[in-house]
Amino acid sequence: MATKPAKKSAAPKNPLKRDDNERLLTGWGRTAPSMAHVVKPGSIDELRDLVAKAGERGILARGLGRSYGDAAQAGGGTVLDMSAFDSIDLDTVHGTVTAGSGVSIDSLLKTLVPAGYFVPVTPGTRMVTVGGAIAADVHGKNHHVEGSFGSHVHALDLVTGHGRVEDLAPTRKAEHFWATIGGMGLTGVVTKATFDLIPITSSLISVNTVRCPDLDSVMASMVENDDTYRYSVAWIDSVSPSGRGVITRGDHAPSAQLDAQQALDPLAYEPKVVATAPPFIPSGLLNKFTVRAFNEAWFRKAPKSRQGELQPIGEFFHPLDGVQEWNRVYGPGGFIQYQFVVPDSAGYLIDYALKRLREVGAPSFLTVLKRFGAANPAPLSFPQPGWTLAADVPARVDGLGAVLDEIDGLVAASGGRLYFAKDSRQSPEMVAQTYPRLAEWQGVRDEMDPRGIFTSDLARRLSL
Amino acid sequence: MMDALGEPQSVLVLGGSSEIALETVKALPRNRLRRVLLAGRPNAARHAAVESLTALGIIGVEAIDFDAKDTASHGGVIDGVFDAGDIDLVILAFGVLGDQDAAEADPSLAVDVATTNYTGAVSVGLHVARRLRKQGHGALVVLSSVAADRARRANYVYGSTKAGLDAFAQGLGDALHGSGASVLVVRPGFVRTRMTAGMPEAPMTTNPQDVAEIIVKALRKGKETVYAPGPLMYVMGVMKNLPRPVFRKISEKQG
Numbered sequence: 001m002a003t004k005p006a007k008k009s010a011a012p013k014n015p016l017k018r019d020d021n022e023r024l025l026t027g028w029g030r031t032a033p034s035m036a037h038v039v040k041p042g043s044i045d046e047l048r049d050l051v052a053k054a055g056e057r058g059i060l061a062r063g064l065g066r067s068y069g070d071a072a073q074a075g076g077g078t079v080l081d082m083s084a085f086d087s088i089d090l091d092t093v094h095g096t097v098t099a100g101s102g103v104s105i106d107s108l109l110k111t112l113v114p115a116g117y118f119v120p121v122t123p124g125t126r127m128v129t130v131g132g133a134i135a136a137d138v139h140g141k142n143h144h145v146e147g148s149f150g151s152h153v154h155a156l157d158l159v160t161g162h163g164r165v166e167d168l169a170p171t172r173k174a175e176h177f178w179a180t181i182g183g184m185g186l187t188g189v190v191t192k193a194t195f196d197l198i199p200i201t202s203s204l205i206s207v208n209t210v211r212c213p214d215l216d217s218v219m220a221s222m223v224e225n226d227d228t229y230r231y232s233v234a235w236i237d238s239v240s241p242s243g244r245g246v247i248t249r250g251d252h253a254p255s256a257q258l259d260a261q262q263a264l265d266p267l268a269y270e271p272k273v274v275a276t277a278p279p280f281i282p283s284g285l286l287n288k289f290t291v292r293a294f295n296e297a298w299f300r301k302a303p304k305s306r307q308g309e310l311q312p313i314g315e316f317f318h319p320l321d322g323v324q325e326w327n328r329v330y331g332p333g334g335f336i337q338y339q340f341v342v343p344d345s346a347g348y349l350i351d352y353a354l355k356r357l358r359e360v361g362a363p364s365f366l367t368v369l370k371r372f373g374a375a376n377p378a379p380l381s382f383p384q385p386g387w388t389l390a391a392d393v394p395a396r397v398d399g400l401g402a403v404l405d406e407i408d409g410l411v412a413a414s415g416g417r418l419y420f421a422k423d424s425r426q427s428p429e430m431v432a433q434t435y436p437r438l439a440e441w442q443g444v445r446d447e448m449d450p451r452g453i454f455t456s457d458l459a460r461r462l463s464l
Numbered sequence: 465m466m467d468a469l470g471e472p473q474s475v476l477v478l479g480g481s482s483e484i485a486l487e488t489v490k491a492l493p494r495n496r497l498r499r500v501l502l503a504g505r506p507n508a509a510r511h512a513a514v515e516s517l518t519a520l521g522i523i524g525v526e527a528i529d530f531d532a533k534d535t536a537s538h539g540g541v542i543d544g545v546f547d548a549g550d551i552d553l554v555i556l557a558f559g560v561l562g563d564q565d566a567a568e569a570d571p572s573l574a575v576d577v578a579t580t581n582y583t584g585a586v587s588v589g590l591h592v593a594r595r596l597r598k599q600g601h602g603a604l605v606v607l608s609s610v611a612a613d614r615a616r617r618a619n620y621v622y623g624s625t626k627a628g629l630d631a632f633a634q635g636l637g638d639a640l641h642g643s644g645a646s647v648l649v650v651r652p653g654f655v656r657t658r659m660t661a662g663m664p665e666a667p668m669t670t671n672p673q674d675v676a677e678i679i680v681k682a683l684r685k686g687k688e689t690v691y692a693p694g695p696l697m698y699v700m701g702v703m704k705n706l707p708r709p710v711f712r713k714i715s716e717k718q719g
Contacts, residue, residue, distance in 0.1 A: 015593075015594040015597055015598065016593055016594065016597055016639045016640065016643075018643065022643075024642060024643070024644055029468060031467075031468035031469075032465065032466055032467060032468050032601070033601070033644055034465075034599075034600040034601035034644045035597075035600035035601070035643050035644035035645075036600055057598070057599070057600070069468055070465065070467075070468075074600075075465075075550070075599050075600030075601040075644060076597075076598050076599045076600035076601075077600070334468065336468045336469070395468050395469055395470075396684070400469060401469045401471060401493060401495060402495070404469075405495055424467060424468030424469075425467040425468045425469050425471065427495065427496060457465050457601070460465050460550060461465035461467060461473065
């Protein structure tokens with residue numbers, strides 16, 4: 001081989017050339033990709049250095065990319081892979097854990113469950129990081145009684161736009177703390193957090209299941225009985241005009257409830273991945289017929305009523321984690337998850353939204369209804385008392401945008417709003433209207449990030 | 465930012481009074497559209513274009529000065545636009561047909577066509593590409609022509625500029641592939657516009673609205689090349705491979 005030609009030192013850098021660390025990023029819905037420089041800081045000092053050097057396209061921490069829309073991407077900017085922040089320190093005296101922001105609930109559970117603890121809140125997937133759980137202030141099946149993730153955080157370390165590490169708590173710099181809870185990563189980079197745990201004596205969940213013939217009976221049952229359960233959620237058949245559904249409720253099973261076999265190892269925890277979605281799926285696979293068949297099967301599978309069934313954690317909390325990369329079933333067009341909350345007084349919007357989605361021909365694969373309890377003090381936290389509905393729909397449905405805008409309008413008028421971690425299409429005006437404390441939050445954010453370096457595609461799209 | 469449903473928030477039209485580009489802006493989903501920049505020389509057509517989009521209720525329509533032939537100014541114009549905010553969609557739509565007869569008599573007229581259609585487009589196209597790469601997302605639509613597929617006796621100066629532009633746009637699309645930024649090459653056939661007014665219509669003639677709809681659909685599907693109307697792809701597939709004497713005969717008949 002001939003020797004390499006000498007480099008032309010004077011030539012300007014080719015702006016179209018790719019850097020080695022550039023990655024095309026999307027959210028879990030696989031829509032609206034953008035390119036960013038992905039960098040993995042190995043220490044707090046490296047992280048502070050990256051923040052100090054952040055350019056005009058900004059910087060943002062990303063966890064496991066489970067936000068559905070564009071919350072964890074920053075086109076042209078620096079996106080931080082926080083996986084090196086992976087420490088887990090369990091404090092059995094206080095029943096708390098201090099975990100690095102890059103730690104997933106998946107790995108936390110592998111440590112905590114055998115030691116007799118559970119996370120205070122888990123969303124429908126365990127593939128979220130502690131940093132992501134704080135940024136989105138995630139909620140789980142226990143929101144109606146125990147609130148969202150941020151309500152259980154005692155302290156967190158945050159690298160702000162000044163490049164300083166701030167030690168925040170609900171009692172220390174409370175404004176900065178609550179601006180960070182649900183702040184979508186826009187106040188800085190969380191490096192670690194300390195939060196409460198739930199003590200458990202078994203790794204099984206005692207589950208009561210009830211099948212309801214229509215939406216009214218689902219909602220009536222939830223209003224009447226939810227408060228007596230720690231965990232509760234309803235799955236709704238979005239294809240059937242009746243809105244029939246299956247409610248599952250439960251709590252951690254006391255070890256006394258286990259049979260002899262289970263009692264041998266009451267805290268055993270082995271979540272299983274049963275399948276991986278194939279890498280390429282034709283876009284027509286998910287259609288009205290397959291979605292109808294799926295919903296029918298899901299409804300039939302549930303017993304009319306069953307008490308005290310013991311289910312593993314994964315089956316009860318994270319059923320979709322059993323199929324890796326299930327988001328690919330929507331094909332190359334991707335999908336959106338539409339999730340809103342409305343006050344009890346606007347519960348009728350659940351039925352109306354499902355009806356409009358059926359009319360526009362947007363088959364929702366999986367539709368989940370849940371009751372929220374009290375909100376926390378975070379200005380951008382999504383949950384507030386009432387009903388929350390989440391529906392998965394393919395992004396490429398003609399007329400979908402107009403229908404969702406119409407529902408948005410009704411949600412806003414009722415005092416409800418959409419969830420940033422799921423959003424990929426609402427308007428900036430909708431946000432300004434439905435998050436009345438946005439300006440207050442922006443004031444605190446500007447103080448924490450005076451150069452405006454923390455940004456995301458979501459922040460740009462919604463003028464946060 | 466373009467959202468998950470393909471709704472853009474900002475559009476830049478280079479050749480701000482192009483009928484196809486204006487129809488494309490009108491055909492875009494506009495629920496999120498807040499900034500539409502029509503770049504061109506200050507004239508009545510540009511003014512009318514701003515008025516017509518604003519009259520439809522489109523928010524933030526603005527004219528900016530841009531001269532395709534003044535390549536030295538391109539960098540500044542494009543930087544100014546992108547510095548003020550991300551652009552989700554750029555439509556490169558300027559171009560002139562020229563007068564083939566006159567150009568054969570006066571080559572400077574041919575240079576004029578080449579400078580606008582090719583040189584100007586290469587210059588501004590690269591500046592746009594640089595900024596799309598920097599922001600990490602965005603689409604560039606380049607209006608080529610079926611004339612790019614095979615030059616005809618009647619308008620080969622124009623055809624050659626489109627052939628050059630088409631090759632450039634394809635290469636640029638390859639350079640940007642996988643970068644979050646993309647290029648869509650559009651090859652319309654005969655379109656009823658000011659540029660073709662008074663000319664005999666060819667088979668498969670369309671209106672700017674038809675081309676616009678095809679462009680919007682192609683953007684949504686993430687296509688890289690599209691003909692307007694679509695079946696022209698097959699016609700041109702044949703045309704490109706006809707022996708010269710046969711093609712000469714056909715194009716003579718068409719005039």
